[in-house]
Amino acid sequence: MTDLMPPITAPDTVSHVLADESAAARCAALAELKETRRRTSDDRATRRQHERGKLTVHERLELLLDEGSFRELQGLRRHQATGFGLETNRPHSDGVVTGWGTVDGRTVCVYAHDFRIMGGSLGAAHAAKVHRLMDMAETAGVPLISLNDSAGARIQEGVAALNGYGGIFVRNVRSSGVIPQISVILGPCAGGAAYSPALTDLVFMVRRVGQMFLTGPDVVSAVTGERVTTDELGGADTHGTFSGVAQFVHDDEATCLQEVRRLITFLPDNNQTPAPAYHCTDPIDRPNGRLVELVPTDPSRCYDMLEVVEEIVDDADFLQVHEDWARNVLCGFARIGGQTVGIVANQPLHLAGVLDIHASEKAARFVCLCDAFNIPLLTLVDVPGFLPGVDQERGGIIRHGAKLLHAYCAATVPRIQLIIRKAYGGAYIVMDSPAIGSDLALAWPTNEIAVMGPEGAARVIFRRDITDAHDPEAALAHFTKLYRDELVHPLRAAELGYVDDVIDPRATRCVVADALSVLRTKKTSLPYRKHSITPL
Template sequence: MTTSGDWQETLDELDRRRRHAYGMGGPERLAKHRDKGKLDARARIDHLLDKGTFREFGTLVGGDIAADGIVAGSGLIDGRPVMVGAEDFTTLAGSIGPGGNAKRYRLAELALRDRVPLIMLLEGAGFRPSGEHYGRTPTDLLSQTQCSGKVPMVAGLLGPSAGHGALVAPVCDWTIMSAQGAIFTAGPPVVKESTGEDVTKEELGGPDVALTSGVIHNYAETDEAVLDDIRRYLSYFPSSAWSYPESLPEDDAAQPRPTPELLDIVPRTNRRVYDMRAVLDVVFDDRGWFEIQPRFGPAIICALAHLGGHPVAVVANQPLSLAGSIDADAADKAAHFVMVADSFHLPIVFLADNPGMLPGSRSERAGVLRSGARMFAAQTAATTIKLHVTLRKAYGFGSMVMSLLGFDNQSATFAYPGATMGAMSASALSKASHADEDLEAKLRQMEVDASFRSAGHLGFDELIHPEETRNVLLWALQRALYSRQAAPEPVARTVITP
């Protein structure tokens, strides 16, 4: 391309400034960063997005500080637009300056304006120490919060993230951390100065801490694996709350089929445990499913899956953990997951098999009733399609939080024959009432007959054979999808509570 002589000097200056920004922290810092097995900020974006689709803005922000420590722009994932920001740890430890703060605000502003997902790749030291006052510094978090429930928001933790920058993660709908990730209010030096405690960044907020506390949802070993999982997570979601999730083209993986395997997987007796994950493997499409937050509140499984090619959210009790009893962590996890699914119009499939909320002094000290109420409020307020199956049992409040409740706006409710339900199990009621042997036997027989009595007065829509599980859910979902006869809108709430 021929350039007019009048332009050459100016364009050379533009090129020089761009090259400085593209160079990030310089060859030595980049080499040190890569020697740790990490991708740099620009390489992370390149891996995340469809090849050649990244379009940067704010390249020259920061002047001598390359891109002011954050690379920002738009691109495509599976052909759909997203906004993405990646903190550059090689440039002043990815710290936030005035220009970087403005770019972060602009990312969220454009995500909401254009109704596309927002992705933040975090590895930074928080606000940059400076003698100047940055003005209204938290504006990026304000704009991010305004996105909540309107566009999907995802954060990847790919190194240490502290202070203000770390707050980006819990405000997002979903977060994932690499082996080298860490997240904390303040880093080890500040902790030492403030409290006298000697602690490493791993002990303060590494994966073992952040995943078990519930601050971070998922884990992947490497940068590349984290970025691949971000792409996978977003594949289940629409671009915004103004659109519905896209169904996959029909293929063999999405066809109706019986599920006789469930007769071997699900024991008839309530006294035996089994792995609910095996049920998900059989019921949902052969493409596999994606579990959310597996290391927090394991008594409930939250997962994204496809049913007949349609993206769905799954909330299932896990008998392998606490015999399926719902503790505070499990309820908190499920409440947040239900709110996210509802916000983006994913149908929710509830698979119930629990003896109720977890009793005991330790559970009460953890606030199990408060957390259970939070889960109940989330699911009963959900306006999306809801489908329910009780496999063996669902007692008391444990049935209500799992959407087994009349007049609760479900599209379909099913139960297996012999499923037991009520205020409490026969065993617990016998002990509580000091029943004699004859009465205890009668209580147990009444428990066995409960599903048939309930079916007799339409306590749920139908008793089903376990072999029918996938097909009745698929047919109910296909019918329920006809309710989408108006343009989707965001759910009427302020934000998704972290």
């Protein structure tokens, strides 16, 4: 094997700088080498990085991590590949910086591509560094963050590069649900490289600098004749609004990395530790008087569920996930009484809050994420049903809706359902009803729980009476009121035991905080199985 290794002849190698016999001189030479490598000898590459509107790898790490906390691993590693000029181009770090640091004092492992060095491309040595760090993150039980800015596989290394990606993918999957994995797209992430972020838990993207796609604009043009830019094909807005690949989209790197730090405060280190709790300065018994004003009693009128959420949680601090995708459902992290909670809520401002294909997928993934990392779930319900239509049926709304149903049924974390207003049909069941295992079912006096809306039910049940009536409209109004009074009365579900309590909206925060406190010690035993079969 040694015959295949290229000779190390570059003057900046470790063997050269440590040739002096003096220990002090060796330490000084080593420090100089590391500092020189950190700055990168090619100032032009740094200048080009800035001209593209991008930060360098070390500037990014300084923004992401607590000051002075980063400890680099394998910074002196170099590739051993030959051919195509690689033997004379063997920079230290091999285009990726790996190590650990802290975010608000909590340890995280980070790997970050250095686009200035060989375009941040992945070869065998590059991949081995990433594999080593990923193994360390899993073993230590700490979050893993990747800062992606890479030209992709190093073509000169051939199949070795592809093998390296495979090693990353299998580690992404092995750590899934074990440690939080966060991907930040700060440059190109194309081809097979795009699968790693897709396998992680949460993806951040920055507009104008971050792109993800499997096939680039040139290939798209050659195959389909369609002319598109990289941003149109795989930019931040594409994935934040249309594909749903990115959960968070920001305008600049500094804001993006600050929001990554914010996200970390809501997540535990691993699946064996509880969700973080913080001292709460927002009074638990703070009355929620605005809630009475925010939600109209007329079920046909819309309102902004985001305002309801912000009124309930600590300090109106709600970190939305997928803010611009599937906007008919809200998902995100917050705290109530200092305890982290995941919130799922129908949004009447968009499509009246119905569940459709994308909303079901969005909520299902979020429920799974919270369940994996011991984050209690609060579900706020105001749902008229599933979106009807040929496109939805052909697109698989049954299968996609089943994903959300499966996610809730499988979740073992504390689960609280709060019915704000409408809760109709199968969508009521899917939105964490007691029938599928919610630990506490609450409702406001404005609740309407039924198989369908009162008017629709009246049209079905009393169809002939309405048709034969002298005044069909008056008959419809009469039978609608009759159905509402008999089966959709706000107290009816409580009388039947399907709601544990009907509460004053102004007491919502206090009641939910108390319930979370009681459910904190919840224990659930499940039958043995390798895993359930999710309706993917």
